[in-house]
Amino acid sequence: MFNLVGTAHASAFWKDDRYGPLPALLLVLTMVSGIVDAISYLKLGHVFVANMTGNVVFLGFAIADPQNFSIPASLLAMGAFLTGAIAGGRLGLLFGRHRGRHMMYAIVIEIALVGVTLMASTSMIDLNGATISYAIIALLALMMGLQNATARRIGIPDLTTTVLTLTMTGLAADSNLAGANNPNLWRRLAAIAAMFLGAALGAFSVYHFGVGGALALALVPLVSAGIAAYRYSSSPAAWAVGVR
Numbered sequence: 067m068f069n070l071v072g073t074a075h076a077s078a079f080w081k082d083d084r085y086g087p088l089p090a091l092l093l094v095l096t097m098v099s100g101i102v103d104a105i106s107y108l109k110l111g112h113v114f115v116a117n118m119t120g121n122v123v124f125l126g127f128a129i130a131d132p133q134n135f136s137i138p139a140s141l142l143a144m145g146a147f148l149t150g151a152i153a154g155g156r157l158g159l160l161f162g163r164h165r166g167r168h169m170m171y172a173i174v175i176e177i178a179l180v181g182v183t184l185m186a187s188t189s190m191i192d193l194n195g196a197t198i199s200y201a202i203i204a205l206l207a208l209m210m211g212l213q214n215a216t217a218r219r220i221g222i223p224d225l226t227t228t229v230l231t232l233t234m235t236g237l238a239a240d241s242n243l244a245g246a247n248n249p250n251l252w253r254r255l256a257a258i259a260a261m262f263l264g265a266a267l268g269a270f271s272v273y274h275f276g277v278g279g280a281l282a283l284a285l286v287p288l289v290s291a292g293i294a295a296y297r298y299s300s301s302p303a304a305w306a307v308g309v310r
Contacts, residue, residue: 096227100263125140173292
């Protein structure tokens with residue numbers, strides 16, 4: 067029974083006329099979130115650029131242990147994230163009537179921000195210096211705020227691209243064990259897998275190739291998603307124009 071239900075859910079995930087290619091694009095962005103959080107946490111101090119819940123907790127930790135946790139870094143990440151979310155909201159007002167075009171512009175901006183961050187990280191400036199570290203945190207958190215606002219506006223359940231708490235809650239609360247029928251099963255599993263993969267690849271790249279290598283890695287899926295989004299930016303399909 068599980069196999070039949072699971073197969074049906076998987077087919078619906080990849081062939082859902084309500085959303086078209088948007089779930090796949092958002093999964094790519096979810097993987098990018100894992101990469102950049104690996105960069106910020108492992109190399110820029112105990113701070114996240116995508117997971118703001120973590121930063122609120124770290125801010126609390128920093129009050130008790132300012133040696134290992136940074137109040138300025140956490141506040142900077144949260145402030146930049148909120149600024150990016152405001153920009154993402156404005157972007158939604160401009161292009162939200164066509165979800166394909168909206169997604170394309172959001173990804174193009176993300177590519178630009180990662181590109182600038184990559185140039186900063188590979189400059190002659192000492193990466194361990196506070197100024198360059200804070201600049202990278204700000205740029206990446208700005209990007210993640212814009213991404214999260216874009217995912218929110220596009221509105222595909224269980225694909226926020228930056229957090230998994232509600233996704234994992236839904237996976238358990240809506241499971242057969244809880245007496246439900248596993249709606250969005252494969253979408254939730256795919257989101258968890260994408261974040262895990264991004265974090266693992268990001269950590270590997272940071273440890274073996276440094277921050278610049280990890281940022282270059284993040285550009286690969288972003289550019290690929292941008293090319294795909296460009297192809298759909300003029301689509302007249304129902305999923306693109308927001309008919310659900």
